[in-house]
Amino acid sequence: MIPTIAVVIATYRRPHLLRRCLEALLRQSVPASTFEIVIVDDGRSHDTQQVVEEFARRTQGAPAVRYLQPQGTRGPAGARNRGWRASAAPIIAFTDDDTVPDGHWLREGYRALSRDVVAVGGRLVVPVNAIPTDHERNTQGLERAEFATANAFVWRTALELVGGFDERFQRAWREDSDLHFSLMERAGQVGWAPAAVVVHPVRAEPWGVSLRQQANVFFDALLFKKHPKLYRLKVRPAPPWRYYLIVGAFAVGLLLLVSGQATTGLLAWLVALGGITSLAHQRLRGTLKSPAHVADMVLTSAAIPFLSVYWRVRGALHFKVFFI
Numbered sequence: 001m002i003p004t005i006a007v008v009i010a011t012y013r014r015p016h017l018l019r020r021c022l023e024a025l026l027r028q029s030v031p032a033s034t035f036e037i038v039i040v041d042d043g044r045s046h047d048t049q050q051v052v053e054e055f056a057r058r059t060q061g062a063p064a065v066r067y068l069q070p071q072g073t074r075g076p077a078g079a080r081n082r083g084w085r086a087s088a089a090p091i092i093a094f095t096d097d098d099t100v101p102d103g104h105w106l107r108e109g110y111r112a113l114s115r116d117v118v119a120v121g122g123r124l125v126v127p128v129n130a131i132p133t134d135h136e137r138n139t140q141g142l143e144r145a146e147f148a149t150a151n152a153f154v155w156r157t158a159l160e161l162v163g164g165f166d167e168r169f170q171r172a173w174r175e176d177s178d179l180h181f182s183l184m185e186r187a188g189q190v191g192w193a194p195a196a197v198v199v200h201p202v203r204a205e206p207w208g209v210s211l212r213q214q215a216n217v218f219f220d221a222l223l224f225k226k227h228p229k230l231y232r233l234k235v236r237p238a239p240p241w242r243y244y245l246i247v248g249a250f251a252v253g254l255l256l257l258v259s260g261q262a263t264t265g266l267l268a269w270l271v272a273l274g275g276i277t278s279l280a281h282q283r284l285r286g287t288l289k290s291p292a293h294v295a296d297m298v299l300t301s302a303a304i305p306f307l308s309v310y311w312r313v314r315g316a317l318h319f320k321v322f323f324i
Contacts, residue, residue: 017203102197121147142200178226280298
């Protein structure tokens with residue numbers, strides 16, 4: 001029998017988190033025969049394969065639990081394409097390996113996905129400490145997402161119509177926004193399923209995670225190229241002028257100092273320092289004030305504008321789009 005829903009999970013070398021997600025999926029309130037679970041292992045990990053095979057033995061086909069590896073392009077977009085295309089189910093539900101779907105998740109997502117819409121985004125809940133870190137607060141921003149692959153239901157026919165995920169998005173960044181916008185522009189209405197809940201705990205990250213995350217901006221250029229109006233409407237209404245001011249003031253100050261205009265050069269650097277101080281203050285407002293976290297915010301705030309502008313320019317050049 002062809003299941004009604006295929007739950008597609010792209011995973012990358014996090015078997016302990018995947019196990020937690022699978023345990024939650026086995027507690028769904030819908031009959032086990034109505035859905036299947038398709039795990040696509042982008043990390044090609046033996047430990048991950050063992051976890052999936054363990055669950056497949058436990059369920060004995062109800063629900064069916066399948067293990068796949070990506071073909072061709074690596075990354076979450078390619079892995080999810082491999083997953084939904086391997087299933088014949090008419091409804092594809094996407095979640096991530098680090099989530100905990102609510103026991104009624106599939107039931108509520110199915111109810112919301114009427115024939116009037118081509119897809120629905122469910123509600124994400126991100127538990128954080130009473131006084132969060134900057135990283136926790138940023139992750140908590142997922143609660144405001146209209147459509148995220150941590151919690152989304154899409155008709156298979158709509159995925160076929162738009163060609164699935166654009167596999168040029170090779171990081172876990174903006175590939176879901178691109179699918180959302182493509183569905184809106186070419187397939188039909190995308191709805192909202194607030195009763196379909198997925199909990200998204202914040203993963204612990206080492207110091208300086210915000211610096212590595214600046215590389216994500218490279219793919220903002222691709223999203224902007226494909227959907228300029230929706231990008232400005234739903235993602236970033238205006239360019240990050242403060243970052244450009246900081247980088248520009250620093251560069252002008254350096255040129256002035258080299259040319260012997262020390263006083264004017266130092267004034268330009270003070271402008272850059274003021275921008276960095278403002279950024280650090282904004283990131284610390286309402287967040288943890290431990291010495292380690294404060295040091296993290298101050299030091300990374302000095303580097304973020306330069307890294308962000310670098311990746312924005314690199315993305316614009318790579319994807320051949322005027323993107324600032």
